[in-house]
Amino acid sequence: MSEERSGGRGRGGKKDDKAKGGERPRGGFFRRRRVCKFCADKIDYINYKDVRLLTPFIPERGKIQPRRISGTCAKHQRALQTAISRARQLALIPYVTD
Amino acid sequence: MSQNRQYELVYIVAPETGEQEIADLHTQIEQIVQRFHGTFDKTENWGRRKLAYEIGHHKEGVYVVETITGSGEMVKEIERRLRVADTIIRYLTVRVDEDLRVAQRRQDERKSTQARRRTARGLPPEPQPGERRGDMDEDDDRMDGVEGGR
Numbered sequence A: 001m002s003e004e005r006s007g008g009r010g011r012g013g014k015k016d017d018k019a020k021g022g023e024r025p026r027g028g029f030f031r032r033r034r035v036c037k038f039c040a041d042k043i044d045y046i047n048y049k050d051v052r053l054l055t056p057f058i059p060e061r062g063k064i065q066p067r068r069i070s071g072t073c074a075k076h077q078r079a080l081q082t083a084i085s086r087a088r089q090l091a092l093i094p095y096v097t098d
Numbered sequence B: 001m002s003q004n005r006q007y008e009l010v011y012i013v014a015p016e017t018g019e020q021e022i023a024d025l026h027t028q029i030e031q032i033v034q035r036f037h038g039t040f041d042k043t044e045n046w047g048r049r050k051l052a053y054e055i056g057h058h059k060e061g062v063y064v065v066e067t068i069t070g071s072g073e074m075v076k077e078i079e080r081r082l083r084v085a086d087t088i089i090r091y092l093t094v095r096v097d098e099d100l101r102v103a104q105r106r107q108d109e110r111k112s113t114q115a116r117r118r119t120a121r122g123l124p125p126e127p128q129p130g131e132r133r134g135d136m137d138e139d140d141d142r143m144d145g146v147e148g149g150r
Helices: A002-022 A051-057 A074-089 B019-035 B072-084 B097-120 B131-149
Strands: B005-013 B039-055 B058-070 B088-095
Touching (some): A051 A074, B019 B072, B058 B088
16 A cells, blocks of 8 residues: 555656656556545545544645645545644644745 | 534643642632623643743743633633733633534434434444444545546
8 A cells, every 4th residue: 555655646746747748647557546535434524633544645844745645535634634733833843844 | 593602612721830729720710700690611730731832931831711601791801810920821712612612513413314314325324333334444545536536
């Protein structure tokens, strides 16, 4: 599972450029669009106090991972956004990390 | 009723405050809640935790989570108190009743659909322990295949 994930992330950078030359940068063979984690796990309420739930969506830099990379659906990305900003306010998650 | 809203109140107390002071803060809040005829549902002390970033030269803090039901005026008063207290380095109040209700409804819906589908397939409405896992995995795989084919 972790292998697939890192492949998905890498695509955001280099692989994307390559695909742009031909057609729309859609999934390659090895990379499939990941299913929304919250839909798959049937999480209805994204709790801002649950750091372990939120960290996978916060890359090193501390920004919120975009939907196109994480595969989260629009509805849950919105909920995730509020949960992350609440957690940031409570210093559970950093605003920025250099 | 609009008077009975559930709130989650999280506050961070400076790490050098003693146990007694933290308890005092808690009773202060409880008194406010009682004064406004609210109810105190739950309190949780997470204890000392490292902060993700420094807040006023503090690197650690004691987290306290309280769940309260009451009116907006009550929250206003509590927040005013928390703002004045210098041992509090950060607080956050979130209204949770609506979100939780929505989540609960969705869960109920999911359960009823599952029961309906299962009875249509001639299975008992509740999934048996041990059987469910495999059922779900099979479903997931099928979904993956469809997505990949596109």
